Amino acid sequence: MKIIVCIKRVVDTETRVKIGPDGKGIDLGGVQFATAPYDEMAVEKAIQLRDGAGEGSVTVVTVGPAAATKELRTALAMGADEALHAVCEDALGPHATTTALQGAIAGREYDLLLCGKQATDEDDAAIGPMLAAALDIPCVAFAHGLAIEDGKAVVEREIDGETEILEVDLPAVVTAQKGLAEPRYPGLKGIMAAKKKPLAGVDLVTGDDPTELVGLDLPPERGEMVQIEPTADGMRSLLESLRNEKKVL
Amino acid sequence: MADVLIYLETAHGADGAVLKKPAAEVATAGRAIADALGGRLVALVTGGAAPEGVLGRHGVDHVYTVDGEAFGRHLLAPQAAALQAAIAATEPRAVVMAASVLGKELGAFVAGRLGWALMSDVVQTAVDGDRLTAVKPKYAGKALARLAAAGPAVISLRPNAVQPQESPREPATEALEVDAGAARVRLREVVAAGEKKLELTEADTIVAGGRGLGTPENWTLITDLAAVLGAANGASRAVVDAGWRPHAEQVGQTGKTVSPKLYVAAGISGAIQHLAGMSSSKVIVAVNKDAEAPIFKVADYGIVGDVNEVLPMLTEAARAFLAG
Ligand SMILES: Cc1cc2nc3c(=O)[nH]c(=O)nc-3n(C[C@H](O)[C@H](O)[C@H](O)COP(=O)(O)OP(=O)(O)OC[C@H]3O[C@@H](n4cnc5c(N)ncnc54)[C@H](O)[C@@H]3O)c2cc1C
Ligand SMILES: Nc1ncnc2c1ncn2[C@@H]1O[C@H](COP(=O)(O)O)[C@@H](O)[C@H]1O
Numbered sequence: 340m341k342i343i344v345c346i347k348r349v350v351d352t353e354t355r356v357k358i359g360p361d362g363k364g365i366d367l368g369g370v371q372f373a374t375a376p377y378d379e380m381a382v383e384k385a386i387q388l389r390d391g392a393g394e395g396s397v398t399v400v401t402v403g404p405a406a407a408t409k410e411l412r413t414a415l416a417m418g419a420d421e422a423l424h425a426v427c428e429d430a431l432g433p434h435a436t437t438t439a440l441q442g443a444i445a446g447r448e449y450d451l452l453l454c455g456k457q458a459t460d461e462d463d464a465a466i467g468p469m470l471a472a473a474l475d476i477p478c479v480a481f482a483h484g485l486a487i488e489d490g491k492a493v494v495e496r497e498i499d500g501e502t503e504i505l506e507v508d509l510p511a512v513v514t515a516q517k518g519l520a521e522p523r524y525p526g527l528k529g530i531m532a533a534k535k536k537p538l539a540g541v542d543l544v545t546g547d548d549p550t551e552l553v554g555l556d557l558p559p560e561r562g563e564m565v566q567i568e569p570t571a572d573g574m575r576s577l578l579e580s581l582r583n584e585k586k587v588l
Numbered sequence: 589m590a591d592v593l594i595y596l597e598t599a600h601g602a603d604g605a606v607l608k609k610p611a612a613e614v615a616t617a618g619r620a621i622a623d624a625l626g627g628r629l630v631a632l633v634t635g636g637a638a639p640e641g642v643l644g645r646h647g648v649d650h651v652y653t654v655d656g657e658a659f660g661r662h663l664l665a666p667q668a669a670a671l672q673a674a675i676a677a678t679e680p681r682a683v684v685m686a687a688s689v690l691g692k693e694l695g696a697f698v699a700g701r702l703g704w705a706l707m708s709d710v711v712q713t714a715v716d717g718d719r720l721t722a723v724k725p726k727y728a729g730k731a732l733a734r735l736a737a738a739g740p741a742v743i744s745l746r747p748n749a750v751q752p753q754e755s756p757r758e759p760a761t762e763a764l765e766v767d768a769g770a771a772r773v774r775l776r777e778v779v780a781a782g783e784k785k786l787e788l789t790e791a792d793t794i795v796a797g798g799r800g801l802g803t804p805e806n807w808t809l810i811t812d813l814a815a816v817l818g819a820a821n822g823a824s825r826a827v828v829d830a831g832w833r834p835h836a837e838q839v840g841q842t843g844k845t846v847s848p849k850l851y852v853a854a855g856i857s858g859a860i861q862h863l864a865g866m867s868s869s870k871v872i873v874a875v876n877k878d879a880e881a882p883i884f885k886v887a888d889y890g891i892v893g894d895v896n897e898v899l900p901m902l903t904e905a906a907r908a909f910l911a912g
Contacts, residue, residue, distance in 0.1 A: 353860055355860075356727050356731050365727065468700065498662050500780070503775060505773050505774065507772065508773070516835075517843060549741075552733060555734070556732045557730075557731060564885075567889050567891045569893030569897065571904075
């Protein structure tokens, strides 16, 4: 079982966002970074599938800044075997990211290509399906279950409260939804082992992106809060405001 | 290249195939773009949902249907084949769909196939001169990106972001013949989650609970209020991780992003990762015994009190209010 996992270095979920000087990105001063949460789930699942099969490999790949070696090392410390890094300091649109990832893994064999369902900066949920389109392989996004049976992937995903169980020919792209796997914390042994594992730079393949980012704004401030007394009268006045002023009841 | 094509998702209930709730929102957004471009609004409906009603009411000029067993479920490949056939027949400037599980996957896949601009999970669309523009939340709603496309674009629209408008007309319906291709993904089984529930991301009203509920048994305080308000149930990660509630109900950065008209947060502290999933709700009501809880920073109405007292009181008052 050869598995490639696409992971992205993103700002930590605790980050309080400020708009950066170019008006298109956020101010990265003093910001903490981490692997995008769904990507960590994908890495964990890949390790479990490899270990369950008793053979194979897990390769993690990122298109990102030089500093993203930290996230690649973390994935190696969790148990991935090998890391690929296409260094790119700029934020890329979805097409350019897909092109760069496709370039980074070109020539490699894989049975599964895993992504997070979405990167918690762009929130596009796009790269997995776009890679599948580029590579002409099947795709199931938003998977909360994944197993290998008889050379096929069995994938579970939830739509409208129903769980669909799908049988998927390999190779395929699957994107991780919450529930797929609970990422482990790398232990000291893993961290030491990671230092000796291969982490290779690969060429950045660039491409055009027809999606233009014009600018980034902070969302509008919410108005002042109205305090409601925890009494029956308070509840009635709340319901009246919700109906008459806000028109949501 | 002035027409707009909308892809409308179908749900399968006991009473057959029906269009999903965001159809009217997608049609409304699509109509506005088509009007600005001076084009037609064309709809694609797969899997046998009746195209009457919603479509004519919300401004659709022409309807393509693609029927057949292969198109009846949420499988990406046949839906993409149908959409690409409709795109070839329409040559639209924009394709608009709901930013649902299937919609986001399908939109990204088809944009990838065609090399079109992708505007994913947008809350606003417009036409500016000869450019399509859109606004989309990034960083879990902590920032809003302005996007533009000089050429054709695929747009997925976040549910509840657009208020449906009427623009009645009488569309003609035309069946498209589409080859679903080899089925590399096959549906084995569908496991229904008990009674059919309202999809959280599409719900108008959500009642959500957190660790402040104290015990899983206390969750009836949430479901009782939700039943009276006709609301869907949401949960914080703390109660999902504790196993009180299923993952599907989690709201937040690693759960679902919701924008209902009304969001009631009870016993939820309002951690930044929770706010990420719900702060774009139109109206937020928070119940928390701690007056300093961060949830009050985003709330429109705040009730400082114990959920064990406040929720039954609110449920009772709402029952009387909505009956009267
Ligand atoms: C990478 C990452 C991703 C995350 N993603 C999510 C996510 O998607 N969604 C999410 O929700 N969280 C997420 N979290 C977790 C988040 O940081 C919080 O831990 C979580 O939201 C807390 O849940 P809570 O508010 O229910 O619990 P708590 O923080 O324990 O808050 C309970 C609240 O209830 C109040 N309370 C207690 N008793 C009562 C009572 N009797 N009556 C009234 N009020 C009472 C308390 O004052 C408190 O404010 C994430 C965290 C990380 C690190
Ligand atoms: N620059 C990148 N490098 C590696 N993987 C990425 C990158 N951008 C996105 N991905 C993968 O694609 C998923 C979806 O990203 P997005 O479409 O941006 O929400 C992420 O969870 C990652 O698995």
